[in-house]
Amino acid sequence: MASRPRTKRTAPPPKRRSPKKRASSATAAKARVAKRAVAMAAPGMVEAALAAFAHEVRTPLTGILAISDLLATSDLDERERRWVDTIKAGAEHLASLATLFVDAAKSGHAAFGVRQDLFDLRALARNAGDSLAGRAAAKGLQWRVELSDKLPALVVGDPVRLRAALENLIDNAVKFTETGEVALSVEPMRVAKGKVGIAFAVSDSGIGLALAEIRRLFRPFSQANVSIASRFGGAGLGLSSVKQIARAMGGDIVVAPRRGGGTTFTLTVILTRAKASAAESRDTDGITAGEVRGLRILGVEDNPFGRVVLNTILTELGHSAEFIGRGEAATERIAESAFDAVLMDMVLPGIDGIEAIRRIRSLDSPHGRIAIIGVSGRGDDEAASRAAGADAFLVKPVSPRALATALLEATRRAAAAT
Incomplete structure (x- = not known):
């Protein structure tokens, strides 16, 4: 049987895209590249924004702490002194929270590892x-605070969180x-040797909670019920964060109805008992302003409020100060006049x-050897400040004792060095 002749098949010519479609495709490709670039740059932008935020927040907080x-x-009488101590403690806490925001941005996520700092429990x-x-x-409520006499003083943990x-x-x-x-x-708990267990119980005679509401309470963005959210406000995120903090510090949080109405939240944490040597290394009570004679200081600070605060502290410490707002003007001003030290803001x-x-360090001696404090x-x-030539460093908010030191x-x- 004769075979049938084969016909040669050829591939169809490629379809040519119209100039309009080619332009559209190129635009889409450029958009994808731009989107990837923005996504890659976003973490750095967030970190920079939070760093700027922390810097700006610490400026008024420095003033609050210094004046307090x-x-x-x-x-002051005892009541007024307690008010001042409360203002100071609140400002210190806000300053520490600003630092946590920056740390979270640098790590690239909201998760955290607890710090291990020495603090006074x-x-x-x-x-x-x-x-x-x-x-x-302030709300017209009665209040009661009971702190156990058996609480240790110095411990190691995360006081900010x-x-x-x-x-x-x-x-x-x-x-x-x-x-x-x-x-x-606040009461101590029995835990492993070398550790310190602490239970913080916060109770109220308020609206109370049903069992079903308690089960929902520690979910993110959840509140006990809709009527509570509409009446009192809030996103419901707080208690979820509290539970996360408690567990990260080796403890937990539980909630129970309070006898007579209301609720009791008990937060437990496990801390490390501080060694005496660590406490002694942090003791700076022996340092006083009188150990430094009256100095003439150049302050490089662009924020007017920050200048007022630093000038107030320096005056109380017995020093005099002159302020400029730009770093490039510092070398010229130091060469023109006799200063004993420079307070140099980093931003x-x-x-x-x-x-x-x-x-400043590139200037000839003695101007190039002036005492410099990074702020x-x-x-x-x-580290970068000292590597550039700073003799000391201060973290805002600045206290009179820290500045004197x-x-x-x-x-x-x-x-x-001279």
């Missing part, structure tokens, strides 16, 4: 009690109580504080 420190040296408990008392009094968790519980207790009482009790218009320090809202800037360190180092 100065008020504490005035002739009794002072933290007293400050939380003062916060509860102040909020309750612990204070944040307590402030959340205190805020809720006052917010959800129209009449009656709010209370805080400035024009060149930053790091570059300004480098330029920043970020502790991470210390830094001046002592800087002038001693500068004198030893």
Whole structure:
């Protein structure tokens, strides 16, 4: 049987896209590239924005802390002194929270690992009690604070997040109580050797919670019921964060109905008992302003409020100051006049504080060996500041004691180098 002749098949010619379609495809490709570029740049933009936020927030907080420190040296009665201590503790807590925001941006996510800092547990408990008392009094509520005499003083843990968790519980207790009482009790718990277990119980005589409402309470963006959200406000995120903090610190949070009406939230954490050597290394009570003679200081600070605060502290310490707002003007001003030390802010218009320090150090002696103190809202800037030539470093908010200590360190180092 004869085979049938094969016909040669050829591929159809490629379809040509119209110029309009080619342009549309190119535009879409450019859009995808731009979108990827924005996504890659976003983390850096967030970090920069939060760093700027932290810097701006710390400026007024520095003033609040400085003035509260100065008020504490005035002739105050016991009640007024407690008010000053409460203001100071609140400002310190806000400054620490600003640092946490920056840390979260740098890590690229909201998750966190708890810090291991030495802190005074009794002072933290007293400050939380003062916060509860102040909020309750402002709303016309009765209040009660019971702190165990067996609480250790110095411990190691995360005081910033612990204070944040307590402030959340205190805020809720006052917010959800129209009449009656709010209370805080702090007691030690028995835990493993070398550790410190602490139970913070915050109770109120407020609206109370049903069992079904308690089960929903610690979910993110969830509140006990719709009527509570509409009546009292809030996103419902706070208690979820408190539980996360508690578990990260080896504890937990539980809620129970309070006898006679209301609710009790008990937050537990596990801390490390501080060693005596660690406490001694942090003791700076022996440093006083009198150890440094009256100095003439050049302050490089662009914020007018920050200048007023620093000038107030320096005047109280017995020093005189002149301020300029740009880093590039520092070298010229130092060469023109006789200053004993420079307070150099890290965030400035024009060149930053790091570059300004480098330029000062490039001057001929004795101007190039002037004592320099770096000042920043970020502790991470210390290494770069010292590498550029700073003799000492201060983290905002600046206290009178910290400034006196830094001046002592800087002038001693500068004198030893000449």
